[in-house]
Amino acid sequence: MKIAIAGAGAMGSRFGYMLSKAGMDVTLIDQWEPQVTAIRAHGLQVNDKGEMTTVQLPIYYPEEAIQNQLQPDLIILFTKSLQLEGMVQAILPIISKDTKVLCLLNGLGHEVIVEKYVPKENFFLGNTMWTAGLEGPGKVKMIGNGSIALQERMPESRETAVRIAALLSEAGLNAAVSEHIMYDIYKKACANGSTNALCTMLEANLYTVGNTTCAVDIVRAFIDEYADVAAVEGVALDRDAITAYVKTAFDPNGIGLHFPSMYQDLITNNRLTEVDCINGIIAEKGKAYGISTPYCAFMTQLIHCKEEIAGAK
């Protein structure tokens, strides 16, 4: 089975490494020149709990993947959300009528984009708790353990979903088919949406933000908005359970000392954030459903103001 990973950042590189280590045929696809150049020149350098390994993995720009007639059986989408649609468009010629596509991006609403280009029966929506960091172009750092939940979008594709999960588990990625992937995705989105932008606005890590008097009230206000929107989509979130779950993120012995992705994007790297896919989408859905989502709306506006003032790109 030929696997292509479209979007070879931290997470895509981690997955590529683990799959290839398990003997699978993996090709990376990316548009970020420094990453492509570094991996071609030096291989993918992996920091696996302090142990350094180098693995030779083919990496293509989308147009090269097309020229080389790459014919993957499975494409795993792992771009940043802002790059998702551009990537799917760029690799469209290598998506045949039999190609399966698995989307593991953070955030909500990616299925709407992918299903414009990929038939529903070939598309699988997933959610992963694995994490990884980039220590520079071509250098990936594996962090902790994780899991993957994924689900077919059409009942007749259940068997394929089971096969994909088995394949990923073979490589140690701990994947399972979920009966409620939207719940899993919403739960993660709550955690992300209630803390990521907040840490970015306050320029602090999860522990520091969690220590402020208002942190839990703010988190709960966000979770209520996510839950109100999810309810319209038939997903019944347990607000108290999710609030308790999000609070564990503040633990300094857990991920509390971590600076979330938007912080890294905007504060560390002066790049645009994914706020539209994390908070903005809830504000948009809220508007469409006639539900009040002011915390998501205001936070999205504030992050955009901050991006503009910083001249982020």
Place this chain on the structure above:
Amino acid sequence: MKIAIAGAGAMGSRFGYMLSKAGMDVTLIDQWEPQVTAIRAHGLQVNDKGEMTTVQLPIYYPEEAIQNQLQPDLIILFTKSLQLEGMVQAILPIISKDTKVLCLLNGLGHEVIVEKYVPKENFFLGNTMWTAGLEGPGKVKMIGNGSIALQERMPESRETAVRIAALLSEAGLNAAVSEHIMYDIYKKACANGSTNALCTMLEANLYTVGNTTCAVDIVRAFIDEYADVAAVEGVALDRDAITAYVKTAFDPNGIGLHFPSMYQDLITNNRLTEVDCINGIIAEKGKAYGISTPYCAFMTQLIHCKEEIAGAK
């Protein structure tokens, strides 16, 4: 007529200077030791459009004002909002049954505090467009021109209100009795509440914030909350007119390059801000009236988070 100014920061000092220059009997009262010490040692140093003047003004701690049996006919309250109640309590013995009290603080809700201690017929609520800055203890900088609107709280006190306005105008302070002081205060509170905390969160001046894509939408969301709350109190704000008025604050040829007071408090001086009296009070009133005020609520929480993380005092 003996005038005491309780709260001799930038604005209190400016008023003290202008009133004494007009030959009035003015005493300052303050609790901030560096200010008291500096004015006693060197007089009040005034930067009046680049021209430096020094004026000798008596300045007391509240307990000294009591010991010296200060008997002012008029007390002008000009503390920071967080210090208002403490100041009124501290000078209570010098407020006789005939003492008139004029409150000129920024923000909303001060009348509720003062009227716990001062009979309504002796209390006058005002609003001023004068500005001033402190260049250090004992050093005040006069900025531009301004005006004062004030109003009695009981109909029988109208004549007194007229006399107070005339007295202030004698000193060039351009005061008039208003027929709708709550409208004036709400209008100023809108301008303040929709931009001051925003500049502080984004750590930018009015011009820079005003240049961002979302600025006007955010401003309008705030103004709508102020207007909804004001409506319950019988004050009908013109939302479009006030939005247009607030937008003029972004003009770099006006006050656009100015960093508002909360910015100066928190970012420049690492002090606690007045957010509770500017945005928090609208969130509180909204709650009491059953009106949705999430922008004010969230902004108040965000500023408190930022204060705590900065260790502001």
